Amino acid sequence: MMFLGLAAAAPGQTPPTLLVIPQPKSLRPGAGVFVWKQDARWQLRAPMRDERLWQAADGLLPAGRGQFVASRRAGYDLQMGTEPGVNFPSGGKLPAWAANPEGYRLLVTSKGIFLQAGTAQGAFYGLQTLGQLLERNGRDFSCPAVEIEDWPSLRFRGVHWFPSASGAPMCRRMIDHVFPMLKLNRCVVECEAARWDCHPEIAMTNSISKAALRQLVEECRSRFIEPIPLIDVPGHAKWMFRHGQNLDLAEDAQTPYACCVKNPKTIQFIEAVMTECIDLFHPRTFHIGHDEITDRGRFPNPQCPLCRGETTASLTAESANRLADWLAARGIATMMWGDMLLAPGEAADATCAKNAGEARQQRAGISKKITITDWHYWNPSRRSLDILQQAGFHTIASTWQQPEDIFQFSQAAIASGSDGLLQTTWAGFFPDESGMRNDIAQYAAYVLAADYAWSGRSDPPAKLGYDAQKIFLKAYAANSPPTVKPIRLRAKILRPAPLRRLCAGLSPIIAARWRR
Numbered sequence: 001m002m003f004l005g006l007a008a009a010a011p012g013q014t015p016p017t018l019l020v021i022p023q024p025k026s027l028r029p030g031a032g033v034f035v036w037k038q039d040a041r042w043q044l045r046a047p048m049r050d051e052r053l054w055q056a057a058d059g060l061l062p063a064g065r066g067q068f069v070a071s072r073r074a075g076y077d078l079q080m081g082t083e084p085g086v087n088f089p090s091g092g093k094l095p096a097w098a099a100n101p102e103g104y105r106l107l108v109t110s111k112g113i114f115l116q117a118g119t120a121q122g123a124f125y126g127l128q129t130l131g132q133l134l135e136r137n138g139r140d141f142s143c144p145a146v147e148i149e150d151w152p153s154l155r156f157r158g159v160h161w162f163p164s165a166s167g168a169p170m171c172r173r174m175i176d177h178v179f180p181m182l183k184l185n186r187c188v189v190e191c192e193a194a195r196w197d198c199h200p201e202i203a204m205t206n207s208i209s210k211a212a213l214r215q216l217v218e219e220c221r222s223r224f225i226e227p228i229p230l231i232d233v234p235g236h237a238k239w240m241f242r243h244g245q246n247l248d249l250a251e252d253a254q255t256p257y258a259c260c261v262k263n264p265k266t267i268q269f270i271e272a273v274m275t276e277c278i279d280l281f282h283p284r285t286f287h288i289g290h291d292e293i294t295d296r297g298r299f300p301n302p303q304c305p306l307c308r309g310e311t312t313a314s315l316t317a318e319s320a321n322r323l324a325d326w327l328a329a330r331g332i333a334t335m336m337w338g339d340m341l342l343a344p345g346e347a348a349d350a351t352c353a354k355n356a357g358e359a360r361q362q363r364a365g366i367s368k369k370i371t372i373t374d375w376h377y378w379n380p381s382r383r384s385l386d387i388l389q390q391a392g393f394h395t396i397a398s399t400w401q402q403p404e405d406i407f408q409f410s411q412a413a414i415a416s417g418s419d420g421l422l423q424t425t426w427a428g429f430f431p432d433e434s435g436m437r438n439d440i441a442q443y444a445a446y447v448l449a450a451d452y453a454w455s456g457r458s459d460p461p462a463k464l465g466y467d468a469q470k471i472f473l474k475a476y477a478a479n480s481p482p483t484v485k486p487i488r489l490r491a492k493i494l495r496p497a498p499l500r501r502l503c504a505g506l507s508p509i510i511a512a513r514w515r516r
């Protein structure tokens with residue numbers, strides 16, 4: 001865990017406005033500063049030891065100086081100094097931070113630090129906040145006095161991204177340093193292009209190995225991030241046809257883009273990849289894509305003997321419902337994108353049903369057990385979320401890089417009672433650090449999405465009082481330079497990262513850290 005040092009308060013000085021991202025629900029600055037040395041002691045009292053929480057505390061507070069005390073009382077208490085703690089609230093109406101499984105309360109006075117939460121995850125988020133308030137002065141550490149009560153506005157706060165062989169170090173940095181600090185709790189990992197044992201013929205040069213992917217999945221879990229695999233079918237299925245393979249599974253072999261959902265060999269192919277994926281992720285939820293199915297080629301193809309007499313709506317529903325049932329039989333919930341369920345006029349973009357009638361058919365035919373990730377990257381509004389919810393679906397608002405859109409759609413997600421927000425990344429199918437300069441707006445957008453999804457704040461992007469790009473780069477740099485391992489193949493595209501220059505130009509703090 002890093003010291004982000006968003007607030008610069010020297011001991012004895014009045015602290016400046018404290019900047020914590022995501023913005024806490026309640027933050028009251030106090031008087032004075034708590035100062036300690038790096039050999040100071042601290043204590044974690046909890047019903048049971050949670051290794052994820054322990055690692056986070058040991059990384060932030062004096063390492064190796066912590067003591068775990070098994071407690072019969074409810075709640076997780078972390079204490080340093082002599083500020084007396086209080087029991088976790090019980091009975092009657094709980095305060096909002098204590099009632100929320102991700103909530104926490106952080107009290108810092110000149111005497112000490114007292115962090116309290118109902119769950120290990122809540123305490124973990126309290127540590128993320130504390131990490132942003134700490135300052136290091138030689139051997140001393142300090143934190144300005146403050147009282148924070150905090151809990152999230154949306155329970156699902158995710159980022160969607162693609163893993164790759166050359167991009168694994170970047171993903172690790174995101175999972176280790178960026179996502180936890182932003183209190184994100186889901187990753188939707190679009191991994192159809194991984195190196196699957198059952199179909200080695202479709203692997204690409206930069207496909208991630210299963211070992212590297214497994215490591216990323218484990219890193220997510222060790223930071224309270226639930227990984228959700230995404231295998232995109234039946235459209236966007238070019239991954240099945242790489243190197244001219246498996247063309248007999250295409251719905252339209254002249255334009256191999258969607259697969260035939262009624263062909264038993266297609267079903268076998270998809271279930272084989274998904275089985276391997278499930279063995280690797282052990283997911284609670286699986287995302288099955290189902291977006292832009294009619295983008296290219298014919299679907300249904302009138303020349304496909306299996307799909308004769310079918311419609312786009314009947315094939316989409318058959319495919320989605322079959323996979324959802326197959327996943328449910330394995331105890332796994334299903335998610336899919338929402339564009340096939342919306343018609344032009346129902347949202348400003350991502351409306352792939354031909355007309356209102358087809359959209360209604362899609363919404364009627366698709367199982368309501370499937371959660372819809374409703375993506376809109378242009379002028380999103382609450383309307384599409386309401387339409388999908390009225391049809392009986394749980395919804396998650398999905399955003400991209402425009403700050404104003406992230407603001408509007410996160411507000412719409414909260415107002416409509418959606419489950420959450422999913423921030424998407426579209427930086428190529430095999431992204432790595434070498435592309436970070438070009439796609440920096442997408443990465444900076446993680447900060448905005450996380451802030452809005454957790455805080456529910458109603459300040460537009462221009463009024464947030466910070467530069468999301470600087471915050472992202474500072475968190476990403478996390479006290480040490482990135483470790484880019486450019487691969488030699490495709491050298492024209494994958495050059496060593498120019499990130500160091502980019503960061504140095506933006507933040508003197510990062511430049512100083514990297515010179516060390």
Ligand SMILES: [Zn+2]
Nearest residue numbers: 260304306307
């Ligand atoms: Zn077919």
